[in-house]
Amino acid sequence: MIKRSFFALSKPRLTYDLLDTSLPSAEELAIPGTLTLLLPEKIDRAKKALIGPGDAVKKGQKLKLYDDSAPYVLSPAAGTIKGFDSYADDFGNTATYITIKPDASAKDDDQWAQIDLEQTLEFAADYLGHIPGALPVSTLTNPNYDIRTIVVTGADTDILCDTCQFVCTAYAGLMVAGAKILKAMTRADRICITVPENLSAQVDLDGFNVLRTSDTYPSNLPAMIMKDHFGKALSPGTLPEEEGVCFIRPEALVSLARTYETGHPVFDKIITLIDKGGQRHRVKATIGTPISKILSCFNVQINERDRVIIGGPMRGFATYTVHHPVVPDMDTLMVQDSDVIPEISDNACVNCGECVRVCPANIPVNLLVRYLEANLYEEAADRFDLESCIECGLCGYVCRAGIPLYQYIRLGKHELLTLRENA
Amino acid sequence: MTNTKLIVSHAPFWHNGDSLFQQNLNFFIALLPAAIFGIFHFGAPALGVLALATSSAMLWEVIMSVLSKKKMAIADMDSAIIGLLFGMMVPATMPWWVVITGTFIAVVLGKFVFGGTGGNPFHPTLVGIAILTMSWPAFFDFDTAYVSYQFDFTALAPLAALKSQGTYALASFSNYDLLMGNEVGGIGSTFGLGIIIGGIYLILKGYARWEIVASFIAGILITATLFFVLHPDTYAPPLFHLLSGYTLIGAFFLAVENSSSPVNRIPMLIYGFLGGFMIILVRNIGIYPDGTVLAILLINLVNPLIDTIRPKALGKGVPNA
Numbered sequence: 001m002i003k004r005s006f007f008a009l010s011k012p013r014l015t016y017d018l019l020d021t022s023l024p025s026a027e028e029l030a031i032p033g034t035l036t037l038l039l040p041e042k043i044d045r046a047k048k049a050l051i052g053p054g055d056a057v058k059k060g061q062k063l064k065l066y067d068d069s070a071p072y073v074l075s076p077a078a079g080t081i082k083g084f085d086s087y088a089d090d091f092g093n094t095a096t097y098i099t100i101k102p103d104a105s106a107k108d109d110d111q112w113a114q115i116d117l118e119q120t121l122e123f124a125a126d127y128l129g130h131i132p133g134a135l136p137v138s139t140l141t142n143p144n145y146d147i148r149t150i151v152v153t154g155a156d157t158d159i160l161c162d163t164c165q166f167v168c169t170a171y172a173g174l175m176v177a178g179a180k181i182l183k184a185m186t187r188a189d190r191i192c193i194t195v196p197e198n199l200s201a202q203v204d205l206d207g208f209n210v211l212r213t214s215d216t217y218p219s220n221l222p223a224m225i226m227k228d229h230f231g232k233a234l235s236p237g238t239l240p241e242e243e244g245v246c247f248i249r250p251e252a253l254v255s256l257a258r259t260y261e262t263g264h265p266v267f268d269k270i271i272t273l274i275d276k277g278g279q280r281h282r283v284k285a286t287i288g289t290p291i292s293k294i295l296s297c298f299n300v301q302i303n304e305r306d307r308v309i310i311g312g313p314m315r316g317f318a319t320y321t322v323h324h325p326v327v328p329d330m331d332t333l334m335v336q337d338s339d340v341i342p343e344i345s346d347n348a349c350v351n352c353g354e355c356v357r358v359c360p361a362n363i364p365v366n367l368l369v370r371y372l373e374a375n376l377y378e379e380a381a382d383r384f385d386l387e388s389c390i391e392c393g394l395c396g397y398v399c400r401a402g403i404p405l406y407q408y409i410r411l412g413k414h415e416l417l418t419l420r421e422n423a
Numbered sequence: 424m425t426n427t428k429l430i431v432s433h434a435p436f437w438h439n440g441d442s443l444f445q446q447n448l449n450f451f452i453a454l455l456p457a458a459i460f461g462i463f464h465f466g467a468p469a470l471g472v473l474a475l476a477t478s479s480a481m482l483w484e485v486i487m488s489v490l491s492k493k494k495m496a497i498a499d500m501d502s503a504i505i506g507l508l509f510g511m512m513v514p515a516t517m518p519w520w521v522v523i524t525g526t527f528i529a530v531v532l533g534k535f536v537f538g539g540t541g542g543n544p545f546h547p548t549l550v551g552i553a554i555l556t557m558s559w560p561a562f563f564d565f566d567t568a569y570v571s572y573q574f575d576f577t578a579l580a581p582l583a584a585l586k587s588q589g590t591y592a593l594a595s596f597s598n599y600d601l602l603m604g605n606e607v608g609g610i611g612s613t614f615g616l617g618i619i620i621g622g623i624y625l626i627l628k629g630y631a632r633w634e635i636v637a638s639f640i641a642g643i644l645i646t647a648t649l650f651f652v653l654h655p656d657t658y659a660p661p662l663f664h665l666l667s668g669y670t671l672i673g674a675f676f677l678a679v680e681n682s683s684s685p686v687n688r689i690p691m692l693i694y695g696f697l698g699g700f701m702i703i704l705v706r707n708i709g710i711y712p713d714g715t716v717l718a719i720l721l722i723n724l725v726n727p728l729i730d731t732i733r734p735k736a737l738g739k740g741v742p743n744a
Contacts, residue, residue, distance in 0.1 A: 004439040007627050090433065227737065235738040307430045313437045320431045334436070341430055342438035346494075350443065350541035353632075353686025361737035366686055385736035393435035400441045401541070407433040 004398075014217040014314075014394070016156065018199055019165040026166075026270050026282040029297055034082065035100045035288030036325035037073040041065050042094035043086055055081045057100060060112045060265050062127065065096065073098065074130045076267035076286050078106035090317060091414055097325070100288065112264050119260070121185045131259060132269040132287060133251030134329035139241050140186055147186055148244040149230075152179075152193040152253060155213045155220045156331070158312025163272045163331040165199060166282065167250040176206045178253030181260055192229075193250070194220060217314065218360055218392035222247045236387035249329070269326050274334040275300045285326050291333060292322040305338035314393040345402035355395035355405060361388045365395045365405055372408045377416045386412050443540070446630050446681075447500035451507065453625040454676065456617030458511055461610035465515035465572070469610045472517055473510040479523045480506025483530040493539060501540045505529050508548040508676060511611025512669060513555075514568035521562050525551045545723040546680045553716050565607045576605040581667040582712040585659055593659055601666035612672040622675025631679040634691035639674040640665065642699020650707050658707050669715035670702065677715075683723040685730035693729050698722040 043049075047066045057063065057075040064072045079102040087095045117123070125137040140147060152175070154168040168175065179191050192209040211229045213219050219228065222240050225247075227233045232243055240247060251270060258266045273281040273294055281298045291310075295302060302308065302322060309316040310330055355365035368384040371377075380386040389409050396406035462470045484502035488495045506526050513522065532554075533547025534540065556563050565580035572578065577595040584592035600606060604614035612618070625631040647661035664670060669677075678684060678698050685691050698718050705714020 004441045004629075007629070090431075223737070233738040236736070238738075302427050302429070304428050305430050306427070307432070307436065309436055311434075314435045316434055316436065318429070318431045318433070318436070320429055322427065322429070336436060338430065341432075341436075342440070344432065347443070347496075348539065348541040350681050351684075351686060352446070352681045354441070356686045356733075362734045363736050364686075364733055385739065388736035388738055390737065397435045397437055398439050398441065400446060401443060402438070404433060406435060410433070 014159055014397075015215045016196060016217060016220060017160050017162055018196055018215075019162045019169060020280050023280055023282050025170070026284040027297070028268070029283055029285040029289060029293065031077055031102050031104075031286050032289050032293045033101070034290070035076060035079070035102055035286065036290060036323065037063070037075070037098045037100065037288050038087065038325055038327050039063070039065065039071055039073050039096045039098055040093075041069050041071045041096060043084060043096050051081055051098075053081055053083050056106075057081060058106075063098060072129065074127070074265055074267075075100060076288050077102035079103040091411075117260055117263060119181055119184045124185060124256075127265065128256065128259065130287070130328055131252065131255035131265060132267065132328050133249040133253070133255050134327075135252040135256060136246060136248055139246050142241070145241045145246075146244050147188055147241065147246045149190045149192060149246070150179075150182065150186070150188045151211070151222075151225060151240075151245060151247045152191065152208070152250050153220065153247055154250055155194040155196045155199075156312070157218075157220045157222075158315050158332070159217050160274060160334065161272065161312045161332040162280070163270060163282075164250050165196065166272070167254060167270060168193070168195070168205075171250075171254045172205055174254045174257040175250055176208075177261070178255070178257035179205075179207060181256050182253065188246075194225060194229075196220075218390065218394065221390055221392055223390035224360065236381075236385065249331070251331075269328065269330065271326065271330060272332050273298060273300070274332065276306075276335050276337045287326050287328060289326045290323045291319065291326070294326070294333060295322065295335070300335055302335065303338065305341075307336040307338070307341055309334040309336065314397065315391065343402060344404045347401040347403060349403060350401050352400045354398040354400055358394045358398050360392060360394070361385070361390050363388055363395075365409075368412075369403060369405055369408055372412045375415070377412050377419060380412055381416055386416065389413070443496075443499040443501065447504050449625060449628050449630045450504045450676070451500065453621035453630075454504075454507055454511065454611065456621050457611040457614045457672070458507065460604055460614035460617050461511065461515070464604060464613070465569075465610055469515035471519075472513060472515055472522055472610060473507065475519055475522050476510030476513075476526055477503050477506040480509065480526040480530050483527055484535075487531055487535045491535065496540060499540065502530050502534070505534065505547045505551075507611075508672075509551055511672065512548070512552055512609040513563070514565055514608075515610050516568045516571075517562055521555065521559060525555045527551075528554050541682050543682050544726075545720055546677050546683050549677060549716050549720050549723075553720060556716065565609075569607045572607075574605075574607070576600055578607050580607050580712070581663070582706065585663075585667075585706075586712040590656060590659060593663060596663065596667070598662050598666055601663070606667065608668065609672075612669050615666050615671050618671040618675055622671070625675065625679075631675065632684070632691055634688055635679050635684055635695040636674050638692040638695030639678050639699045640695075642696035643670060643674075643702055644699070645696075646700045646703040647707075650703065664703060664706065668713040673698070673702070673715040673719055677719050678722065683726055685726055687730060687733045690726075690729040690732050693732075694722050694726060697725065 059078045061075045062072050079100045082099040082101050085097040087097050121141050125141045129137045156164045192211050194211045194213045197212040255266050267287045268284045271283050308319050351366050363385045371380040393406040480502045529547045529551030533550035534543045537543045581596050602615040606613050626633045644661045647664045650658040651660050685694050701718035702714045
């Protein structure tokens with residue numbers, strides 16, 4: 001953990017980590033005894049489900065809960081459905097866990113052999129929404145957006161993480177092929193890639209527009225890329241997509257290329273595990289593998305009151321169970337020992353101004369948090385720039401009173417959206 | 424591993440380790456040089472006053488926390504600093520009951536009635552000092568306070584002497600003496616050098632904003648120079664103003680208090696300058712010998728107003744630029 005320096009005249013500077021080249025290539029993890037798939041739709045007892053416990057599934061089979069539901073997952077292996085469970089994230093959005101018992105002896109009778117792989121967005125939306133790297137098909141197919149620029153996040157957005165850099169250097173050829181496919185599918189006329197300016201490893205990518213990003217956090221976040229490289233400071237509440245820019249992970253391109261090359265969807269996700277000592281491990285795990293398998297593969301012991309973080313230290317989220325599965329957008333796993341977990345408090349803001357000075361979006365966080373604490377979300381947005389927040393988490397990192405500022409802001413944005421939807 | 428209870432909380436999962444305790448501990452360390460000098464200078468009574476002020480302030484905090492059923496935050500040392508600063512601003516001979524009343528006003532009326540740490544619009548210590556100065560001005564008369572002491576320097580409070588005798592009094596005070604604490608005054612507010620060293624330490628540690636300190640001092644020097652240049656016979660030179668009375672402790676420790684000072688750069692500069700400007704106005708034109716307490720309370724008052732001068736947030740005001 002990076003502590004406050006002894007002299008603290010200037011604002012703290014957090015830097016991105018460069019690719020850890022000392023690691024051997026990703027270790028492949030065998031398909032475990034149980035796979036859990038996370039389907040972003042909640043169980044509705046009133047409807048008749050299409051799938052149920054005991055059903056046999058084939059590798060690559062599309063699983064949907066109901067006839068009229070849009071979300072789907074692809075089964076990474078042949079086997080039988082064991083059961084369902086519901087899952088809720090930190091904002092109460094519910095989803096469904098589908099557990100599958102893979103059957104190694106099942107013949108690979110190929111679902112996908114009959115499917116004609118078309119290079120169209122409709123096909124991608126239908127079948128490729130679940131490939132490793134999480135291709136943002138819903139953004140690409142959204143009729144409200146006119147995506148003309150695609151930015152591949154070759155530079156990881158959170159500190160400590162280097163999975164994206166690893167993918168860019170290890171699979172450059174596949175990325176170029178994937179980019180060609182993506183270009184053919186979409187109306188995008190420009191594909192850019194962010195690369196850390198100090199990265200010594202050669203990123204040799206044909207046809208990509210290389211954007212060199214600074215090593216100071218949060219310069220790799222979409223909003224900062226928009227401002228620094230495209231000269232468009234996003235107006236409050238707008239998304240890069242509305243400006244015609246879509247951000248995707250490099251791994252999505254790799255998976256896309258491999259899918260079209262082989263004619264089969266791929267399911268192995270590259271994940272970087274950062275253990276309690278800060279040591280990195282690179283692993284290739286099948287989507288649906290429980291996190292606990294990855295942890296035990298590298299002998300990472302989890303004790304009571306430890307914290308398992310999906311994502312980086314600034315923007316990730318903590319999971320409540322080690323049975324949470326590997327999902328297509330999971331790049332980094334981080335384990336924190338209970339001893340180093342910083343305390344948060346319910347102190348009032350003391351107006352020290354550290355957050356205001358560190359905020360890359362110039363938000364008066366000291367005033368904003370007072371309104372958020374009082375549930376005054378509209379005022380917070382109108383007068384104190386709630387929606388300008390780029391969600392970097394630096395305010396919470398420096399808060400002297402130990403207030404969970406970033407969480408207040410995220411909650412505020414969430415509540416504001418709910419208010420507007422209900423209005 | 425199956426049913427291990429994990430800690431679930433939200434990002435960021437790192438913290439830079441800063442805390443209110445660290446802040447107040449650093450204030451404490453920074454105040455020590457001036458406070459220890461005061462103890463050597465004014466003897467055991469000074470130690471008594473400092474200890475009583477600090478401990479009684481902490482006691483008021485405990486009592487108020489219990490009464491208001493708030494979480495006990497005594498370990499943050501916030502009230503300890505309020506009390507210590509109070510002790511450092513009063514003469515060593517102040518009676519115990521005045522000290523306790525003063526810390527009561529500072530902690531309870533200055534801080535708790537506004538909702539505790541972070542809610543106070545004024546510096547709590549200054550609220551205590553200001554109300555006591557109005558109520559019992561006799562106890563803040565530094566000339567009578569040290570009447571039984573034997574000093575090897577002019578035992579006159581510099582600013583009071585300036586007020587009553589005019590610029591003739593200035594001959595008895597050299598800038599060096601004022602800097603080295605050879606003057607009578609509050610226990611911890613006479614030793615200019617110690618305050619400056621402590622203050623610079625606090626600035627380097629990032630717990631006091633240099634913008635406020637620098638503009639505060641600039642406000643004093645510029646305003647005092649203007650007066651002095653126009654009427655050298657009537658008004659004291661700028662360095663005398665800077666080194667006497669509460670000026671330095673005000674600049675380095677009182678004006679920078681978080682809750683009552685701005686957070687944006689331009690407002691900090693305005694705030695500090697205004698403070699320095701007001702001090703000189705009070706001293707040169709007003710009726711009080713030392714205007715520091717009132718000047719800082721006044722800038723505390725305008726703080727919310729000037730702190731609205733702030734940079735535009737990302738994406739605001741400049742469409743697609």
